[in-house]
Amino acid sequence: MDARGFGSTGQRVSVIGQGTWRIDGSASADAVAALRAGVDAGLTHIDTAEMYGDAEAIVAEAIEGLREEVFLVSKVVPGNATRRGVARSCEQSLRRLRTDRLDCYLLHWPGSHPLEETIAGFEDLRRAGKILSWGVSNFDVDDLEAALRIAGPYRIACNQVLYHLRERSIEHAVIPWCAANGVALVGYSPFGSGDFPNPASPGGQVLARIAEAHATSPHAVALAFLTRLDGTFSIPKTGRALRALENASARDVALTEDEIATLDAQFPRGRRPSSLPML
Numbered sequence: 350m351d352a353r354g355f356g357s358t359g360q361r362v363s364v365i366g367q368g369t370w371r372i373d374g375s376a377s378a379d380a381v382a383a384l385r386a387g388v389d390a391g392l393t394h395i396d397t398a399e400m401y402g403d404a405e406a407i408v409a410e411a412i413e414g415l416r417e418e419v420f421l422v423s424k425v426v427p428g429n430a431t432r433r434g435v436a437r438s439c440e441q442s443l444r445r446l447r448t449d450r451l452d453c454y455l456l457h458w459p460g461s462h463p464l465e466e467t468i469a470g471f472e473d474l475r476r477a478g479k480i481l482s483w484g485v486s487n488f489d490v491d492d493l494e495a496a497l498r499i500a501g502p503y504r505i506a507c508n509q510v511l512y513h514l515r516e517r518s519i520e521h522a523v524i525p526w527c528a529a530n531g532v533a534l535v536g537y538s539p540f541g542s543g544d545f546p547n548p549a550s551p552g553g554q555v556l557a558r559i560a561e562a563h564a565t566s567p568h569a570v571a572l573a574f575l576t577r578l579d580g581t582f583s584i585p586k587t588g589r590a591l592r593a594l595e596n597a598s599a600r601d602v603a604l605t606e607d608e609i610a611t612l613d614a615q616f617p618r619g620r621r622p623s624s625l626p627m628l
């Protein structure tokens with residue numbers, strides 16, 4: 350599947366997107382080429398953050414002339430997330446990204462400034478047209494409930510959380526909560542942030558077998574699995590154009606129920622942890 354509705358925003362967004370954390374500023378030409386190749390292949394959902402060093406500037410270069418095609422997401426760090434701080438951070442991100450608006454603006458993780466302040470800041474920005482929607486990241490169910498109480502229904506566009514084959518904690522409660530409340534679920538670090546199952550391991554062999562049946566790669570199989578549920582999205586990062594195309598090919602991989610069951614058994618979700626894992 351190429352795109353699906355992004356929470357309650359009414360926008361269709363590419364199910365596989367592109368992350369930009371730890372993008373290599375010293376190889377920015379490669380990073381720009383990779384992001385552009387991804388956008389050309391339909392990976393138009395681009396995730397960045399004020400915290401990601403040079404990433405916003407690299408994204409600006411990559412999306413030059415392509416802004417209308419891209420669903421652009423950035424994030425404010427909790428330390429800046431007062432009502433006025435949100436406005437200031439957003440202005441700076443817009444300047445680095447060389448654009449006049451973000452499609453979605455996220456609180457990077459729950460912090461110590463009152464959530465009421467952050468949400469008031471987001472709503473100011475939305476009314477001013479500087480952001481078209483806002484969401485949260487690394488929010489567990491109790492944080493989501495608190496945000497919902499403050500903002501009211503259909504305001505939280507998405508929750509961006511850790512989700513890969515060996516870290517499926519969000520399946521216990523966060524995914525069901527988001528599905529029930531019209532909140533898009535964006536899984537980050539789908540390849541374990543570079544710690545992907547070794548091809549020689551039992552899990553790696555299962556992935557390879559399924560990949561062979563679909564004439565695709567183990568990474569594409571992982572992305573297909575991680576976006577199998579309605580309302581879910583995934584944002585792999587790569588600094589290489591060929592890998593961006595490989596990641597894009599995951600949208601054509603339709604896993605069978607048997608294959609999903611096999612992956613489920615090989616990479617079990619485990620018990621619900623006491624707190625939400627995050628990077």
Ligand code: NDP
Binds near residue numbers: 396
């Ligand atoms: P990923 O799980 O996306 O893994 C990235 C690693 O996988 C890189 O080493 C990359 O190498 C490699 N890779 C990518 N595609 C392929 C492929 N097809 N085949 C083989 N290797 C591949 O890690 P991230 O932690 O970067 O997560 C993705 C994005 O999620 C981040 O970039 C960021 O935007 C977001 N994120 C959000 C967080 C939050 O708190 N909200 C926290 C962490 C991430 P190479 O680049 O050399 O190809």
